[in-house]
Structures are given as C-alpha cells and as structure tokens.
Amino acid sequence: xxxxxxxxxxxxxxGSRKMRVYLQRKGHQINRKRVxxxxxxxxxQAVYPxxxxxxxxxxxxxxxxxxxxxxxxxxNQVWAADISxxxxxxxxxxxxxxEPRVYLEY
Numbered sequence: 383x384x385x386x387x388x389x390x391x392x393x394x395x396x397g398s399r400k401m402r403v404y405l406q407r408k409g410h411q412i413n414r415k416r417v418x419x420x421x422x423x424x425x426x427q428a429v430y431p432x433x434x435x436x437x438x439x440x441x442x443x444x445x446x447x448x449x450x451x452x453x454x455x456x457x458n459q460v461w462a463a464d465i466s467x468x469x470x471x472x473x474x475x476x477x478x479x480x481e482p483r484v485y486l487e488y
Contacts, residue, residue, distance in 0.1 A: 383420055385410075390426050397428040 389396065389404055396404065398418040405412050421427065438444060454460055 383424060386417070386420055387424060387426070390421075394429040397430075 385405060385408065386401060389401065393400075398414050398421060401421070402412060402414045402417045405417065449460060452460075
C-alpha cells in the first residue's frame with residue numbers, strides 16, 4: 383500500500399492496470415483485482431476526464447447563442463476572444479509547461 387500511495391502521488395492518472403504493471407516491475411507478484419481492492423481501501427482512484435463533463439449543473443444559466451441567424455457578410459462584423467490558462471503545478475493536455483496562454487481568434 384505504501385508503494386501504491388507513493389506512486390499515486392507521482393502519477394495520479396495511473397489506474398489499477400498501470401499500477402499493477404508498476405508493482406510487477408518492482409518485483410511484486412500482484413494481480414489487478416488486488417490492486418483495485420487496495421486502491422479502494424485507500425480511497426484513491428485515477429484522475430481522468432469523466433464522461434458527461436459538458437452537462438451543465440442545476441441552477442446554471444444557459445446563455446443564448448447570439449449569432450444564430452445572423453448573416454455575417456463583411457470583415458470585422460464579429461469578434462471573439464478566448465483566454466485560457468493553466469493551473470500552476472498541473473501539466474496541460476499536451477504535457478506542456480505551466481506558462482499562461484492567451485488565444486485570440488478573429
């Protein structure tokens with residue numbers, strides 16, 4: 383359990399399958415179901431995007447799409463901006479550094 387806990391802190395995205403491979407490479411004879419049970423006892427689970435993440439929660443306002451039905455026929459008629467940033471200490475989806483990023487689209 384100590385090895386599982388230490389490895390989970392380094393790689394929180396490891397599930398029971400990857401954790402089993404890690405432990406077997408360390409020389410332990412262990413199967414996936416035992417790793418599942420130990421992780422369940424310890425209260426840890428892999429961190430990954432869960433399904434249905436785009437479903438709004440209760441009480442959240444749904445904003446209308448203001449460009450629906452609008453005929454865009456000249457330059458500079460519509461502008462949009464998207465500001466994205468990453469949280470310090472967490473790598474992005476492409477393994478990038480923690481540098482803030484600003485994306486401007488027009």
